[in-house]
Amino acid sequence: MALFSSQVVHSAPFYDQLEAVQLDDAHFDAMGRVEAVGDIDRKVVCLRPMRKGLPEISAESLGEQVRVHLYGHGGSGWTLLWGSVDKAVTLFEEKAREHEFNDQVPITVIGAGCMGKAVALSLYHAGYRSIRIIAEQDSRIASLNSTGYLAMVSLATENETEKKEAEQLAIETLKGYQRVDSGTHPIINEGVHLIDVYSGLGKEGEEGPLETYTGIEPFAEAGLLPKPEKGVVEFSTGVSYPMQKFRTYFMDTAVIMAAFDRELRTRNIPVIHKTVDSLDDIKTNVVFNCSGLGAGKLNHDDRVYPNMGLLLDLAHQPLNKLDYIIYTRYQPPGAPKRSSPVDKADIYFMPRGGGLLGATFIDHNDGSDTALNEALFTRILRENRQFFGYPINPH
């Protein structure tokens, strides 16, 4: 199938041949829904902790207590991690000087996602020695389900100033991952590597992969990651498309969370499984509120809301040959014209775990509408199928 113009082919600086995702025994049931068998290992419903505007990163004094808030990172929490954690710790240290706290001051971190665990380890690195984490749970959380794509997608900034502020946090975070990658980060030194990201070149109204805001642009413009190149990608199924190639970091979030857990154990920082009903129930001098979506209730913040992400975790993939990301909008040939936002991918493949297909970005959705979820899982599979060209067996 040749969907590209000869002009693109002749001027293409790259012609990459990629192994396609293989779903040999994908089934649709009698209702047309995808069955989670065989090459689909798990259907994941997960919620991004969105916040209208910027994530909340602030510190306040309430009598003898200092409260630091660090939540609301939406679909970019890993992308904003180190910049946000550093900012929160800096704000805390200003307050600690005012309050004349010493390094033994008792600190409670609420939340055991990437924010809570990274902030606890950063506080330890800064010299604090009486730290505990309290969390409802740390297994089925956004931080573990995240795909680990370093990109500015899925935030709810409302103006240019907020966008620039978020980009600054992301740039500081990228520098943090560069240290992780080079083995010089003070907290962890594993779980990230640079990866190629492909997205479309088609214009509105055309068919195939369409131009998409990948969220890597701010890093490329700042000269911190390579500028995108235009070329052609051919998949092992024989499908080929003109595409844009970016490069960014891929964060293996399961590996990084496991590294955080190991470092917490080494430093005797406990993770206590408990639900906090109110911040007033925590009596330590210092509280870090890293409760993600839970912060809506705990900090009475009505700007916090869920954005639902659905993922299909894959099995039996030739993963050693799938070390790339696809993040692109897509117009199926012959289908009614769609109007997906320019920054949201219809085709989304990431090599996390056994490989995954996704994703959805559904605002103000708490994941409880199972009929809708099934319909969306089916859509993910159908759309990716058109892209990768794998066969689908009728049931």
Ligand SMILES: Cc1cc2nc3c(=O)[nH]c(=O)nc-3n(C[C@H](O)[C@H](O)[C@H](O)COP(=O)(O)OP(=O)(O)OC[C@H]3O[C@@H](n4cnc5c(N)ncnc54)[C@H](O)[C@@H]3O)c2cc1C
């Ligand atoms: C499907 C999906 C894909 C994603 N992909 C990416 C990506 O590619 N790149 C990227 O940068 N980001 C991505 N994200 C976003 C990223 O995962 C989140 O922004 C980040 O994990 C938020 O971390 P957190 O620590 O703030 O929250 P969470 O991981 O949600 O952790 C919150 C913690 O607070 C605890 N808690 C909440 N309320 C209470 C309470 N009342 N008492 C006690 N504990 C409480 C929870 O139990 C949990 O331990 C994705 C998210 C999803 C869902």
